[in-house]
Amino acid sequence: MEKIVIIGGGIIGITLANYLDTTKYTVTLVDDQTGQATKASAGIISPWLSKRRNKRWYRLAKDGAAFFEKLAKDMSLSNEIFAKNGTILLRKNGLESLAALAKERKKDAPEIGEIHLLSARKTADKLPLLAPQESLFITGGARLDGALYLEHMKKLAIQKQIRVIHEKAKLKRQNDHWEVYTKNQQILADKVILAAGPNCKTLLESLDYQVDLRPQKGQLLVFKTNQVQSKQWPVAMLDNEADLIPANNGQIIIGATHEDNARWDLQPTSTAFDQLTNKSKDFLQAPESLLKNSFDYRVGTRAYTSDFAPFFGALIDDPSLFVASGLGSSGLTTGPYIGYLLANYFNTGRWPDKDYQKPLDTYIQKHPF
């Protein structure tokens, strides 16, 4: 059997591992769990009304959101892991034009679900944490608990006889195969897939590739409240200022920061607390009563390319080396689908005919850009 090693067990790596045909491949997943974006993420799956103009990204994000129905069935995701409670969008101006955009986009993305302009009272009924204000509500918006997803998918992977190693990996080319090595292990592979978030850059640079990828720090706040209904509430996107994500067990999340200069740093900061609470305060019914709860920070590192678009596939000059990264702030939405598309390629040889990304050498080259 061919041997595949996946380096990186975030949302791409773990989804890919679970969709690989283990009657064809011996699969090892190596993940050191440092700075993982998936575990830190806010969990919003609601890409349809983004202001981004990149059509390839939108196609991928829209198909990624639609893929969740299959993913939830295939992997038996519980309501704690994945919940479709809808998204509330708040805007100081322009709710009608946002509703018109939603209707237009729905022609091609029925997953958006129902589209309702809500009165101030109805907004607060849907999500009592919000101050009364008009909003747009779409029923197709969802929330994924990244940490629970990874835990669940790891169990499934182990049941499929996939070997999971929690150590940092390096890799070397050895004639016609790869050697992936960690502090305690050495694994030989016919094919290697790098799904290591921003660290794909370091791994590829060790093989003399130049990579257009940078790390970005993201922090969010998880308040522990006694709001037992929280897991049934919709997510709220606060006019591009911040997001409010009711989660399991009374947790209320406010996120997230986008800190380019902090790069790999994983320390929580009081500046992030001030920024996130200041940005969300005006939208909340009783900010002081939410903020007086105890809270934890969550910190992770996102991966970005210069044009903010993800990339995935085999390297042009070495078809035994695959890479998937650059998912930025929407990787919970696009990541599982990218993992599935890669697995599908390994299982069937079929590559998607849709135009989801620029050619890989836009981002990765043997020579300087």
Ligand SMILES: Cc1cc2nc3c(=O)[nH]c(=O)nc-3n(C[C@H](O)[C@H](O)[C@H](O)COP(=O)(O)OP(=O)(O)OC[C@H]3O[C@@H](n4cnc5c(N)ncnc54)[C@H](O)[C@@H]3O)c2cc1C
């Ligand atoms: C604060 C925050 C909030 C976010 N909110 C959302 C959201 O609401 N909606 C949304 O769609 N997206 C969101 N995102 C983005 C999303 O979380 C990421 O884009 C996505 O999780 C990236 O997945 P990944 O598998 O590429 O990488 P990661 O999840 O980062 O996984 C990469 C893994 O590779 C491992 N690794 C790296 N190098 C090595 C090595 N040499 N050896 C072994 N292992 C290695 C790392 O330890 C890590 O576990 C958010 C991100 C952050 C940080």
